[in-house]
Amino acid sequence: MDRPLSRFLNRLLLRSALSQEAQNSLLALDPPRTEKKARWDLVRSGQITSFACLVASGTIGRSEQFSDGSRRTAALYIEGDMCDLHSVAVPVARWNITALTDCAIYEVPHTDLRRLHDQYPDLAMAFWRDTVVDASILAKWVTVLSGLSTKSRVAHILCEYGTRAQAAGLEKEGASFPLTQSQLAELAGTTPVHISRTLKALADAGAIGISRGCSRILDFEKLCRIGEFDPTYLMLGPPA
Amino acid sequence: MDRPLSRFLNRLLLRSALSQEAQNSLLALDPPRTEKKARWDLVRSGQITSFACLVASGTIGRSEQFSDGSRRTAALYIEGDMCDLHSVAVPVARWNITALTDCAIYEVPHTDLRRLHDQYPDLAMAFWRDTVVDASILAKWVTVLSGLSTKSRVAHILCEYGTRAQAAGLEKEGASFPLTQSQLAELAGTTPVHISRTLKALADAGAIGISRGCSRILDFEKLCRIGEFDPTYLMLGPPA
DNA sequence: CGCAGCTTTGAGAATCCTCAACTATTGTGG
DNA sequence: CCACAATAGTTGAGGATTCTCAAAGCTGCG
Numbered sequence: 381m382d383r384p385l386s387r388f389l390n391r392l393l394l395r396s397a398l399s400q401e402a403q404n405s406l407l408a409l410d411p412p413r414t415e416k417k418a419r420w421d422l423v424r425s426g427q428i429t430s431f432a433c434l435v436a437s438g439t440i441g442r443s444e445q446f447s448d449g450s451r452r453t454a455a456l457y458i459e460g461d462m463c464d465l466h467s468v469a470v471p472v473a474r475w476n477i478t479a480l481t482d483c484a485i486y487e488v489p490h491t492d493l494r495r496l497h498d499q500y501p502d503l504a505m506a507f508w509r510d511t512v513v514d515a516s517i518l519a520k521w522v523t524v525l526s527g528l529s530t531k532s533r534v535a536h537i538l539c540e541y542g543t544r545a546q547a548a549g550l551e552k553e554g555a556s557f558p559l560t561q562s563q564l565a566e567l568a569g570t571t572p573v574h575i576s577r578t579l580k581a582l583a584d585a586g587a588i589g590i591s592r593g594c595s596r597i598l599d600f601e602k603l604c605r606i607g608e609f610d611p612t613y614l615m616l617g618p619p620a
Numbered sequence: 621m622d623r624p625l626s627r628f629l630n631r632l633l634l635r636s637a638l639s640q641e642a643q644n645s646l647l648a649l650d651p652p653r654t655e656k657k658a659r660w661d662l663v664r665s666g667q668i669t670s671f672a673c674l675v676a677s678g679t680i681g682r683s684e685q686f687s688d689g690s691r692r693t694a695a696l697y698i699e700g701d702m703c704d705l706h707s708v709a710v711p712v713a714r715w716n717i718t719a720l721t722d723c724a725i726y727e728v729p730h731t732d733l734r735r736l737h738d739q740y741p742d743l744a745m746a747f748w749r750d751t752v753v754d755a756s757i758l759a760k761w762v763t764v765l766s767g768l769s770t771k772s773r774v775a776h777i778l779c780e781y782g783t784r785a786q787a788a789g790l791e792k793e794g795a796s797f798p799l800t801q802s803q804l805a806e807l808a809g810t811t812p813v814h815i816s817r818t819l820k821a822l823a824d825a826g827a828i829g830i831s832r833g834c835s836r837i838l839d840f841e842k843l844c845r846i847g848e849f850d851p852t853y854l855m856l857g858p859p860a
Numbered sequence: 861c862g863c864a865g866c867t868t869t870g871a872g873a874a875t876c877c878t879c880a881a882c883t884a885t886t887g888t889g890g
Numbered sequence: 891c892c893a894c895a896a897t898a899g900t901t902g903a904g905g906a907t908t909c910t911c912a913a914a915g916c917t918g919c920g
Contacts, residue, residue, distance in 0.1 A: 570877085
């Protein structure tokens with residue numbers, strides 16, 4: 381039950397029924413575990429990878445750098461996420477996979493995942509479905525980033541993180557967001573300076589609390605209203 | 621060669637090798653074809669679908685509406701795209717699929733696609749890969765929308781449309797963008813008023829031409845520079 | 861013709877960015 | 891324990907970008 385891939389299997393089982401045989405084959409994998417310091421690039425854009433990264437602990441981002449040196453982060457991955465499962469289907473990375481905090485990952489070989497994919501159609505569907513959820517989150521971010529104010533965007537990001545963290549079994553006692561304000565700025569598509577003011581505004585509204593530079597959600601309902609957050613796109617519960 | 625799904629098969633073959641048997645099974649499908657007027661919602665958020673929409677002609681968008689009534693479009697689909705292939709894996713739609721122009725679509729039943737998915741692992745991988753490319757475009761849009769100025773965003777959108785249209789075999793004689801400025805505003809995350817000014821600025825720079833409200837690319841190289849456009853994320857060519 | 865939708869233009873206001881200085885916290889080496 | 895450097899966060903002021911509101915011009919269609 382505490383195999384390296386058990387958390388990932390649980391993630392798949394949230395949305396897909398899998399035969400016992402497929403489950404056992406997945407759990408039988410025993411990929412190497414490595415630790416990475418914050419800011420370490422696990423994968424660089426252009427690189428061809430031979431394994432997918434399963435997050436054992438910490439927070440990981442999928443980011444891109446522009447010509448002026450500024451970076452933008454398109455997606456966030458936490459414990460139990462296979463942050464580049466898609467690399468099994470397309471091994472050429474078109475973005476960086478970066479450790480945003482200190483973290484530990486399992487490097488799961490593509491060859492193993494491809495073998496399981498071809499052997500178990502239900503597992504193939506589960507892998508595909510996982511990528512669909514990933515894309516669903518990206519689509520949501522496109523609309524949120526292009527349609528909402530900075531205050532709403534930040535609220536939305538915090539709501540999503542809190543919800544996903546809770547679903548992953550982290551954050552039992554209130555979600556605290558682990559990233560720096562600069563990293564949050566790269567997520568929300570703004571500047572660190574403006575993030576500082578925006579967090580202050582959210583704190584003044586009583587939605588979040590800030591202590592030692594780390595923000596915690598105080599009033600989830602209010603934050604949801606500010607960020608127009610509706611968790612259905614995360615597809616965590618049964619389809620409604 | 622002119623079967624309903626032949627264009628889609630060509631799309632898959634761009635990135636995936638498929639057995640002759642799998643190809644034939646795909647081509648054997650003969651889904652019903654329907655015509656839709658512009659602004660028609662093919663799928664509404666919350667709906668559970670039983671078929672995927674293959675675009676036979678026209679332009680289709682994946683959009684979302686906010687509480688204030690404003691709409692944002694997260695993705696664009698053109699001839700040959702299966703615009704919600706992902707619905708095979710997750711049939712509950714979390715967005716609207718809207719005809720942006722008059723268009724024709726084939727409604728391909730999920731049951732058929734699931735059968736082929738489970739029967740041919742190489743086809744399953746091709747379906748998955750198609751969703752990965754879709755997600756790659758979404759990830760690119762996240763970074764473009766959150767990191768670039770409106771002028772660059774619009775340039776990027778035009779470059780992407782032109783490149784995809786050319787790869788799909790449309791637009792032999794110079795890409796003309798088929799959407800209204802209001803629709804472009806919903807794509808670029810801005811207002812119609814500002815789009816009008818931005819297009820004028822791009823036209824003044826000699827990058828595009830505007831005639832009768834329809835924009836055409838004049839200087840693709842220049843537009844790429846303005847939009848920081850690098851087509852590799854579209855994964856149209858061989859992996860580099 | 862007259863209507864409806866799309867586009868253009870102008871002016872004022874709101875949001876957000878840039879630059880710069882300052883404070884707080886943490887880690888390092890002596 | 892202290893000095894020091896490095897990283898993170900805060901605050902202020904001015905400016906650039908973008909939005910909103912409003913009005914007018916254009917185009918196609920019944």
